[in-house]
Amino acid sequence: MDSQLTISLPHDSPSSEPICLRPLPVDEENHPDQRFEYLKIQARHYPYHDDLSAFAECPDSVWLDIIDRITECSALYNFILASSRFYRLGIRALYRRVQFQKFSDIQNNFGFWVDRKDDIASATTALFLGGNASAASTNLSRFCLGRFNCEPENGIVLKHWNVLPAQILRFTKLEQLRFNAIPLPSQFCDLLVELPLLRALCITECSLEPVMQGWSMILPITELTLKSVKPFNWPRISGMVVRQDSLRFCFPGTLEYLELRTFSQENWPRISPSQVESLTMLLNASSSLRTLRINGYLHNLQFNSEVPSVTQLKTYVGPLISITSLSQSYHSLEDLLITDYDQPIHSFTKVFTPQPRLRTLKLFLAHWDVEIMHAVVHLFPNLEELKILYQIDYPNADLLLSIGAEFLSRFPALTKFHLYNPRVIHPRAKMEHHHKLPRSLSQIELGPCADPEFVSDGEFLAAWERHTPQLREVRLVKDFVWRRDLGSGSEQDLKATSRDLWYKRAAGPLEKEFGAIRLGWKVDPEF
Numbered sequence: 249m250d251s252q253l254t255i256s257l258p259h260d261s262p263s264s265e266p267i268c269l270r271p272l273p274v275d276e277e278n279h280p281d282q283r284f285e286y287l288k289i290q291a292r293h294y295p296y297h298d299d300l301s302a303f304a305e306c307p308d309s310v311w312l313d314i315i316d317r318i319t320e321c322s323a324l325y326n327f328i329l330a331s332s333r334f335y336r337l338g339i340r341a342l343y344r345r346v347q348f349q350k351f352s353d354i355q356n357n358f359g360f361w362v363d364r365k366d367d368i369a370s371a372t373t374a375l376f377l378g379g380n381a382s383a384a385s386t387n388l389s390r391f392c393l394g395r396f397n398c399e400p401e402n403g404i405v406l407k408h409w410n411v412l413p414a415q416i417l418r419f420t421k422l423e424q425l426r427f428n429a430i431p432l433p434s435q436f437c438d439l440l441v442e443l444p445l446l447r448a449l450c451i452t453e454c455s456l457e458p459v460m461q462g463w464s465m466i467l468p469i470t471e472l473t474l475k476s477v478k479p480f481n482w483p484r485i486s487g488m489v490v491r492q493d494s495l496r497f498c499f500p501g502t503l504e505y506l507e508l509r510t511f512s513q514e515n516w517p518r519i520s521p522s523q524v525e526s527l528t529m530l531l532n533a534s535s536s537l538r539t540l541r542i543n544g545y546l547h548n549l550q551f552n553s554e555v556p557s558v559t560q561l562k563t564y565v566g567p568l569i570s571i572t573s574l575s576q577s578y579h580s581l582e583d584l585l586i587t588d589y590d591q592p593i594h595s596f597t598k599v600f601t602p603q604p605r606l607r608t609l610k611l612f613l614a615h616w617d618v619e620i621m622h623a624v625v626h627l628f629p630n631l632e633e634l635k636i637l638y639q640i641d642y643p644n645a646d647l648l649l650s651i652g653a654e655f656l657s658r659f660p661a662l663t664k665f666h667l668y669n670p671r672v673i674h675p676r677a678k679m680e681h682h683h684k685l686p687r688s689l690s691q692i693e694l695g696p697c698a699d700p701e702f703v704s705d706g707e708f709l710a711a712w713e714r715h716t717p718q719l720r721e722v723r724l725v726k727d728f729v730w731r732r733d734l735g736s737g738s739e740q741d742l743k744a745t746s747r748d749l750w751y752k753r754a755a756g757p758l759e760k761e762f763g764a765i766r767l768g769w770k771v772d773p774e775f
Contacts, residue, residue: 586611613637
């Protein structure tokens with residue numbers, strides 16, 4: 249194997265960010281290949297010191313399969329730097345997602361894409377443009393749309409927009425396109441027509457010029473995200489999500505995913521009827537819609553007594569009031585996330601009738617109240633995942649011990665149960681608090697537990713398991729989650745096992761499965 253290359257990476261950005269391209273000075277010693285000239289990963293650096301010589305005889309097909317399973321750009325970047333062989337196999341995969349944070353980045357990287365023998369631009373399937381929204385607009389409260397100011401960059405984009413489409417069209421296999429915090433002139437719609445493989449479009453914090461009267465286009469995308477889209481000449485404040493004079497897209501029955509950011513409930517009365525009409529028209533044209541996400545508040549959309557015909561909706565995320573506007577659709581729901589904190593318990597029984605198809609339910613409560621469990625058991629008897637987050641109060645130990653027999657036992661398919669306050673650090677979580685990386689996993693045996701810190705957890709898990717043997721995941725505080733060891737044997741072997749093990753893991757972003765790359769190499773036995 250070739251000697252490992254070493255390169256310094258920034259430590260202050262989340263590892264889930266896509267590749268960020270910016271010009272870098274070339275150091276012949278550390279960057280022997282000119283293709284590294286414009287490459288910079290905006291992610292945490294996880295160094296690798298594993299001895300890979302044992303895998304030298306693995307065929308390329310094995311490594312290509314491993315590369316396909318690496319979703320973190322930072323992990324993949326370090327992977328291909330381990331040897332020239334990995335670089336040859338993985339460089340195209342590394343450029344699957346590309347982000348230009350500034351318009352100047354596109355100009356500075358122009359030479360990187362020109363006259364390349366490997367045609368690496370054809371490897372890019374997701375392109376993200378922009379990212380200049382201020383901290384005030386990127387740290388918004390749930391119903392606050394905020395303000396942002398990026399006028400200098402906006403002027404550059406408008407002045408040089410004529411060269412931008414050619415740069416974007418260089419990526420001939422684009423399937424996902426995202427614009428963030430940049431002005432989009434009317435020619436932007438013409439650009440979309442030139443991307444025949446485009447399936448996902450995201451427009452966030454952007455200003456749009458109205459298109460010409462009578463102009464419209466057919467856009468056969470399956471995913472559409474519109475967040476704080478505002479007319480071109482409005483003040484610098486987030487506007488309504490959709491306007492008939494700004495976006496005139498026709499979806500020929502292909503739209504399956506729709507995400508919208510709307511006004512807060514207090515500002516909803518200011519919305520003109522024409523804007524509500526436009527939103528209703530959009531939903532009516534989306535008969536194939538399967539996922540709807542509402543960030544904010546959505547009033548009753550039955551303008552002119554017209555009910556959206558979203559009959560295939562499977563997943564809904566948003567306020568409870570909005571589901572009433574889709575009264576003909578929620579009977580097919582399989583995943584439901586209600587974002588309201590202030591809805592009384594009886595609101596659920598008023599809105600919903602029993603939903604036997606629902607598999608996943610997530611609720612946010614202002615106050616913990618055991619009555620919500622009675623409502624959930626009655627309305628959603630076939631849940632596989634139940635997650636309840638609350639702000640005030642806490643179920644006492646006696647209630648937690650009895651919740652298995654009284655409630656969880658009535659969900660025959662339940663495998664995941666979360667019940668915690670997302671803002672409070674519970675005493676049982678103090679060991680995990682402020683640890684950026686999970687330490688060696690704690691484990692708990694049902695029965696006597698050697699660690700008194702987790703005796704109560706062991707009692708809860710043991711009590712619940714007697715009534716819900718299929719339960720596999722439990723979360724009682726925000727910082728860690730308990731997962732049950734499934735083992736590798738058959739179901740009969742598991743039932744015959746005298747004891748079960750539950751493992752404690754840090755919750756949150758660290759749950760992402762990049763540990764096989766960072767913590768050691770694992771090769772599928774099939775290979």
